[in-house]
Amino acid sequence: MHRRGPATVEPVVTAIDLAAAYRLHPNVAVRPEPFGALVYHYGNRKLVFLKSSRMVALVKSLNDAPSVRAALETNGVAAKNTERYVAALNSLLASDMLIPVSPPEVSHAC
Amino acid sequence: MLVDQLKSGLDAPICLTWELTYACNLACIHCLSSSGRRDPRELSTEECKAVIDELARLQVFYVNIGGGEPTIRTDFFEIVDYAVASGVGVKFSTNGSRIVAAAAERLSGSDYIDIQISLDGADRETNDAVRGDGSWDTALTAMNHLRDAGFGQFKISVVMTRHNIPQLDAFEALAAEYGAELRLTRLRPSGRGADSWDQLHPTNAQQRELYNWIITRPKVLTGDSFFHLSALGESLPGLNLCGAGRIVCLIDPVGEVYACPFVLHDEFKAGSVRDEGGFASVWRESELFTSLREPQSPGACGSCGSYDACQGGCMAAKFFTGLPLDGPDPECVWGNADDELARIAAATDSTKPSPGPGHSKPTPVSLGRKPVDAYS
Numbered sequence: 001m002h003r004r005g006p007a008t009v010e011p012v013v014t015a016i017d018l019a020a021a022y023r024l025h026p027n028v029a030v031r032p033e034p035f036g037a038l039v040y041h042y043g044n045r046k047l048v049f050l051k052s053s054r055m056v057a058l059v060k061s062l063n064d065a066p067s068v069r070a071a072l073e074t075n076g077v078a079a080k081n082t083e084r085y086v087a088a089l090n091s092l093l094a095s096d097m098l099i100p101v102s103p104p105e106v107s108h109a110c
Numbered sequence: 111m112l113v114d115q116l117k118s119g120l121d122a123p124i125c126l127t128w129e130l131t132y133a134c135n136l137a138c139i140h141c142l143s144s145s146g147r148r149d150p151r152e153l154s155t156e157e158c159k160a161v162i163d164e165l166a167r168l169q170v171f172y173v174n175i176g177g178g179e180p181t182i183r184t185d186f187f188e189i190v191d192y193a194v195a196s197g198v199g200v201k202f203s204t205n206g207s208r209i210v211a212a213a214a215e216r217l218s219g220s221d222y223i224d225i226q227i228s229l230d231g232a233d234r235e236t237n238d239a240v241r242g243d244g245s246w247d248t249a250l251t252a253m254n255h256l257r258d259a260g261f262g263q264f265k266i267s268v269v270m271t272r273h274n275i276p277q278l279d280a281f282e283a284l285a286a287e288y289g290a291e292l293r294l295t296r297l298r299p300s301g302r303g304a305d306s307w308d309q310l311h312p313t314n315a316q317q318r319e320l321y322n323w324i325i326t327r328p329k330v331l332t333g334d335s336f337f338h339l340s341a342l343g344e345s346l347p348g349l350n351l352c353g354a355g356r357i358v359c360l361i362d363p364v365g366e367v368y369a370c371p372f373v374l375h376d377e378f379k380a381g382s383v384r385d386e387g388g389f390a391s392v393w394r395e396s397e398l399f400t401s402l403r404e405p406q407s408p409g410a411c412g413s414c415g416s417y418d419a420c421q422g423g424c425m426a427a428k429f430f431t432g433l434p435l436d437g438p439d440p441e442c443v444w445g446n447a448d449d450e451l452a453r454i455a456a457a458t459d460s461t462k463p464s465p466g467p468g469h470s471k472p473t474p475v476s477l478g479r480k481p482v483d484a485y486s
Binding site for chain 1: 112118120122124221
């Protein structure tokens, strides 16, 4: 569980890696709305607005996508719009709503 | 635009306040719900659980539980535990009187519970003048219990008044001492606040002081309640809109649903959770909420260059001071309501709405004279 932290802890700012896989934090809920969706983190009580249905589909598809780039492709995000969608993903990452999926460990036969 | 979408309403509220009881061991002079005596028609434990079931179905992420003093209900923990188990987070406001060491321990066990301790002065004298004798000591004792139990970050919630705006820095220091978040909210002329408004509401110079203080402290929470001050310049953080019936509403102790926590008046009653269809149909179909989601006329504010920033201010503040809803807020930073307020003050036939009988006790009671159980 995500503990209530002291007020002074700053989130570590990282950027989305297009080649990496991410999933929604288990304490995060997505509620559909006419404009898109609301995303809420029960642990840190942050609320984020997803402002289009494509954005919602993108975020939901991350759970099963091998990479952000693959998810962007699956959802038909045009190259010229990528920046806008990645910016939104960055804000989800900064709010701890998205967490990186560790790459599978490669077993060495040595 | 997102703000326009929000104004036209959501499938369920983002911010839902639920006053669990009108019973209270205090008698704060600005209480927006005129609390004191328990209403005998209060929702039963089972009815409360049915409301939570519905909120869970609607994916309401959390409820703000208040009162009265919600912890006075003997089923308070049962209701909180049920909500958390249903995936509905709980933030509750308390004067601290029931946050004994064991309660603080118990509350520390869940991350889905957030606590707001109400304090309206940064020292005993200022606080107790508004909240009653002994209320400062009660709140500080509760804060000590929460700290000792390792609860983590709780909130200190302050209603800003003429007497405590000079104490902003002291509130900040107090919150830091407890590792707490500071939350500042706007005084409204609602409930008993109608009677204390003239003596408590900030002066215009203090409003500017408050704005300047908040704008440099992004971590101080404001519940979006000072959007009327955005007329002073840069918008304050938050959505800067009146969420009443659009993203916000209130359920009162007997299950009646109002547009926001500050308008407990028949005019703003949308229905009841006890009606057929329950809360969801009140939220989605009530005539009142539907009309609040229509585009609103700026009225007399239309010709003021600040309307886009302040949106004409707070509906509740206008209503309970007798001002038209499509005109300036009584605390309009440009003083645009002053003439009308002077006219209302001079009028023999008052245009102010009656706040109703409320739930005040016949005489104010000081904490400590009687056991709190006497009111449950």
